Amino acid sequence: MLLKKRLVVLFSVLFLGTLLYIRCNSFVQNEYVITPIATHYSGQSFVGSVACMECHAQIYNTHIKTAHYNTSSIASDLTIKGNTSLNENELDVNDSIYLKIEQNNGLFYQKAYLKDSDSLITSHKIDLVIGSGVKGQSFLNWRADSLFQIHTSYFTKSNSWIKSPGFRDSILQNNRRTSARCLECHTTYVETRVSDSQKNRNAYNKNRFINGIDCERCHGPAGEHVKFHKEHPKKLEAKHIKTTKSLTRQQQLDACALCHSGPRKLKMKPEFSYTIGEDLNKFSSPDFFSTRRELDVHGNQYGMLMASKCFKESETMTCATCHDPHKNERSNTSKFINKCISCHDKSSDCSLDMTTRTNSTQNCITCHMPKIKSKSMFKTTAIAKDTISVSVYSHHIRVYQNSID
Ligand code: HEC
Ligand code: HEC
Ligand code: HEC
Ligand code: HEC
Ligand code: HEC
Ligand code: HEC
Ligand code: HEC
Structure with a gap:
């Protein structure tokens, strides 16, 4: 009798349990669909x-x-920094050709004219902008499913147009193929059409293109x-x-080194295949034999930092020690100085007293991370050979005899 009662209780519990289970599951069945x-x-x-x-x-x-976030975008008057109504809205290619950036119904074009007759010889639409404009911007043009970089770039320091870095002098060039490597550092994801064929490395799926x-x-x-x-x-x-705490120091560094260690050589793995937590060296390796290996706009903050005593003699330093990757902290010098002081608070660390070390014109950054002039991104002014260059902070933190900039 007792056994029968117990069995009834047991079955009721099981039955109710099953009911509850089904009901709970139907809550979860409020399924979220990923688009x-x-x-x-x-x-x-x-x-x-x-x-x-x-x-x-x-x-x-x-x-x-x-x-x-703003490093690549669809061309518009909000994203193109250069002023198309600027008096100086002209760029000489050579003695016979000049360029103008013109706006028409909200669309932007680079037009080439002959100097003597002002007749139009070529016109290229600007479809995509590369660069948020801190130092400058370059422009890309779609031809079918391929991307090409055009002759003109924008130079922030002089608020004017320049010949794109690396383009030849005196020759009108609008056919530089934009490789997936270029996009890999300036976009989130781009689906390549011929994923890793060597032949046509600039064919992309326009509908699978995530800017910024x-x-x-x-x-x-x-x-x-x-x-x-x-x-x-x-x-x-x-x-x-991947959570930050599950990553080793090298894995955290790799997540930035992907784009901040200068030009890298690919190792049989297509662009965009690396994701955080993987060993970057299996995807690409630093290109020490490249002629562009020196510190430049396409800089090597990773390599420079690795050479610094700060990095070598502290166990935890990563890029995130000084940079909050989610904030625009450009020129927030006092924040960066405080980062230095968080490890160098002893007066014996530097012969200068603390007030001399931390003022706005002379501080830890200007003396120990001086700016170095770019050799690729500059504008030549009317006075022959006089150039205006962008400067890049040296991440080789050390004692410099005299600051360079
Ligand atoms: C996919 C490539 C890529 C990755 C990954 C990447 N960066 Fe960058 N970073 C860039 C590019 C491109 C710029 C220049 C953006 C611009 O102004 O157009 C930049 C600019 C910066 C700047 C200057 C910002 C400014 O306001 O001028 C800092 C600082 C920086 N990156 C730090 C980091 C750190 C730290 C990490 C790792 C957590 C990282 N980046 C990961 C490509 C990358
Ligand atoms: C290895 C990664 C990498 C590749 C490849 C790369 N860039 Fe960059 N680029 C960067 C980083 C990082 C910066 C920011 C550097 C800095 O501020 O020191 C940058 C800066 C720039 C800037 C200046 C942005 C600004 O707001 O001032 C332009 C313009 C630019 N790149 C264009 C290009 C173009 C065009 C290509 C392809 C032909 C290209 N880059 C390929 C990483 C890369
Ligand atoms: C419905 C809520 C929700 C949405 C939407 C969401 N997350 Fe989260 N995310 C969480 C929760 C909860 C955590 C764990 C608690 C925390 O770290 O904030 C988390 C943690 C994270 C972490 C780990 C942080 C760490 O290192 O511990 C990252 C990275 C992250 N989310 C990125 C993203 C990104 C990128 C997106 C958009 C594509 C996104 N999340 C959308 C809820 C969400
Ligand atoms: C995570 C801690 C940490 C941070 C942050 C840090 N350093 Fe260091 N730094 C060290 C350590 C450790 C050494 C090696 C021991 C020493 O010389 O004090 C060092 C060494 C140095 C040296 C001597 C380098 C040499 O080659 O002799 C200078 C200069 C220096 N740091 C400046 C700075 C500046 C400027 C900043 C901020 C931009 C900074 N440090 C941020 C830990 C740090
Ligand atoms: C340039 C690379 C970069 C981008 C872009 C980026 N993150 Fe992060 N994120 C990081 C790094 C690096 C950390 C770890 C920071 C640390 O170690 O202090 C982090 C930490 C986090 C965390 C956990 C720690 C925290 O601050 O709460 C969350 C959540 C997160 N990111 C979400 C996002 C979301 C959402 C976005 C876009 C809106 C985003 N991240 C964009 C690099 C990035
Ligand atoms: C005017 C330039 C200048 C400023 C500003 C400056 N330093 Fe220095 N620092 C030097 C010089 C020169 C030396 C080498 C001689 C010495 O030790 O005084 C040095 C030495 C150091 C050293 C020790 C290097 C070694 O040989 O071990 C550290 C660490 C350091 N500075 C950190 C800092 C920090 C942190 C700040 C900002 C709070 C700062 N410095 C501000 C010029 C400067
Ligand atoms: C010890 C502190 C420190 C560490 C660690 C550090 N940075 Fe910086 N970084 C700075 C300072 C200071 C600036 C100048 C910021 C400013 O005033 O806008 C800077 C500027 C930059 C810029 C802008 C480039 C320019 O010259 O305009 C980039 C890009 C950058 N850092 C990337 C990185 C990356 C990637 C790492 C990791 C490999 C890293 N940083 C690690 C202190 C640091």
Whole structure:
């Protein structure tokens, strides 16, 4: 009798349990559907930073003001920094040809004219802008599914147009193929048409093109992460995403070195295949034999930092020690000085007293990370050989005899 009662109780519990289980599951069946904007080689989906806003609002709001986020965009009067109505809106190619950037119904063109007759010889639409404009911008033109860089670039320091860095003197050039490597450092993801054929390395899928260095460029495609947390709003532990604490120091450095270690040589793996947490050296290696290896706009902050005692003799220093990757902190000198002082607070660290060390014209940064002039990004002024160059902070932190800039 007792046994029968117990069995009834047991079955009722099981029955109710099953009911509850089905009901709970039907809650989860409020399934979140991922709408990918592109799909990575790994099969993971990109969903874009708008999908992160809901749960990471603070990061999102500062992120969209960074040079990273704005480093590539569709051409418009908001994204092209140069003034097309500028008096100086002309660029000499040689003795017979000059260029103008003209605006027509909100579209932008680079037009080439003959000097003696002012007759139009070529016209190229500006479709994409590379560079947020801190130092300058270059412009790309779509021809079918291929991208080409045009002759003109914008130079912020002089607010004028210049010949694109690396282009030849006196020759009108609009046919420089834009390689996937170029886009790899300036966009989040681009689907290449002929993924790793050597022949046609500049064919892309226009509909699978994510401009700017967005969240998922650094953190990896996050479709699964968004899906999980949308479906489980009470779970506060990060799922389907690499967390910072799970990464070694080298893995954290690699996430920046991908683009901040100068030109790199690819190792049989297509552009855009690397994602955070992987060993970057398996994808590409620093190109020490390149002629462009010196510190420049396409700089090597990683290599320079690695050579510094600060890096070698501290165990935890990464780029994030000084830089908050989610904020635009350009020229926030006092913040950076405080970072130096957080490790160098002893007066014996530097013979200068603290007030002399931290003023606006002379401080830790100007003396120990002096600016060096770019050899590729400059404008030659009317006075022969006189050039205006951009300057880049040296990340080789050390004692310099005299600051260079
Ligand atoms: C529905 C909410 C939700 C959405 C949408 C969401 N996340 Fe998260 N995310 C979380 C939660 C919860 C955590 C764990 C707690 C935390 O670290 O904030 C997390 C953690 C993370 C972490 C790990 C941080 C660390 O190192 O510990 C990263 C990186 C991240 N999210 C990136 C993204 C990106 C990129 C997107 C957009 C593509 C996104 N998240 C969208 C909820 C969300
Ligand atoms: C996908 C390539 C890429 C990755 C990855 C990347 N960067 Fe950058 N970074 C760039 C480019 C391109 C610029 C120049 C943006 C511009 O002004 O157009 C830049 C600019 C910067 C700047 C200057 C910002 C300014 O306001 O002038 C800092 C600082 C920086 N990156 C730090 C980092 C750190 C730290 C990491 C790693 C957490 C990192 N970057 C990862 C490509 C990258
Ligand atoms: C190895 C990664 C890498 C590649 C490849 C690369 N860039 Fe860059 N580029 C950078 C980084 C990093 C910066 C920012 C450097 C700095 O501020 O010191 C930058 C800066 C720039 C700037 C100035 C941006 C600004 O706001 O001042 C322009 C313009 C630019 N790159 C154009 C190009 C073009 C065009 C290509 C391809 C033909 C290209 N880059 C290829 C990493 C790269
Ligand atoms: C330039 C690369 C880069 C970009 C772009 C980027 N992050 Fe991060 N993110 C990092 C790094 C590096 C860390 C670790 C910071 C540290 O070690 O202090 C981090 C940390 C985080 C964290 C955990 C720590 C925290 O600050 O709460 C979250 C969450 C996160 N990122 C989300 C995002 C979202 C969302 C976006 C876009 C809106 C984004 N990230 C864009 C590099 C990046
Ligand atoms: C994470 C801690 C840390 C931070 C942050 C840091 N340093 Fe260092 N730095 C060190 C260590 C450790 C050494 C080696 C021991 C020493 O000389 O004090 C060092 C060495 C130096 C040296 C001597 C280099 C040489 O070759 O003799 C200078 C100069 C220096 N740091 C300046 C700076 C400046 C400027 C900043 C800020 C931009 C800075 N450090 C940020 C830890 C740090
Ligand atoms: C006017 C230029 C100048 C400024 C500003 C300056 N330093 Fe120095 N620093 C030097 C010179 C020169 C030396 C080498 C002689 C000495 O030790 O005084 C030096 C030495 C050092 C050293 C020790 C190097 C060694 O040989 O071990 C450290 C660490 C250091 N400085 C950190 C800092 C920090 C941190 C700041 C900002 C709070 C700063 N310095 C500001 C010029 C400067
Ligand atoms: C010890 C502190 C420190 C560390 C670590 C550090 N930086 Fe910087 N970085 C600076 C300072 C200071 C500036 C100048 C910022 C300013 O005033 O706008 C700077 C500027 C930059 C710029 C702008 C380039 C320019 O010259 O205009 C880039 C890009 C950059 N850092 C990338 C990196 C990367 C990538 C790493 C890691 C490999 C890194 N930084 C590590 C202190 C640091």
